[in-house]
Amino acid sequence: MAFVLRVLINGVAIWLATLILSGLEIIGGDSNWETAGIILLIALVFGIVNAIVKPIVAFISIPLYILTLGLFTLVVNALMLMLTAWITEQTSWGLRIDNFGTAVLGALIISVVSFVLSVLIPESRD
Numbered sequence: 001m002a003f004v005l006r007v008l009i010n011g012v013a014i015w016l017a018t019l020i021l022s023g024l025e026i027i028g029g030d031s032n033w034e035t036a037g038i039i040l041l042i043a044l045v046f047g048i049v050n051a052i053v054k055p056i057v058a059f060i061s062i063p064l065y066i067l068t069l070g071l072f073t074l075v076v077n078a079l080m081l082m083l084t085a086w087i088t089e090q091t092s093w094g095l096r097i098d099n100f101g102t103a104v105l106g107a108l109i110i111s112v113v114s115f116v117l118s119v120l121i122p123e124s125r126d
Contacts, residue, residue, distance in 0.1 A: 011043035023102035028093030077107035
């Protein structure tokens with residue numbers, strides 16, 4: 001159940017980021033229900049990327065985390081978001097990101113919204 005909540009929280013965070021940033025958009029889906037399904041699929045891919053790729057990248061970049069006092073986390077999160085966009089754009093639906101700056105801002109928004117929603121929904125931390 002916690003995994004499903006995490007996917008839903010990430011979906012809401014990605015949706016809010018696409019509303020706030022003009023360079024971040026959902027492609028595919030003709031109706032609102034199709035768009036919601038696409039957002040959930042993007043959130044699922046984002047969760048898988050964060051579970052598999054992010055720990056490897058984080059381990060390799062430990063010196064950069066130390067050197068930048070943790071600010072390199074923004075770069076890693078942006079790269080994970082760009083990887084998610086690249087994976088999903090290989091299909092007829094997905095997430096489109098204009099540039100790296102948009103990815104950094106999008107990753108920041110997604111991180112903050114996910115954190116706030118995780119605090120508000122205690123079941124998501126189990």
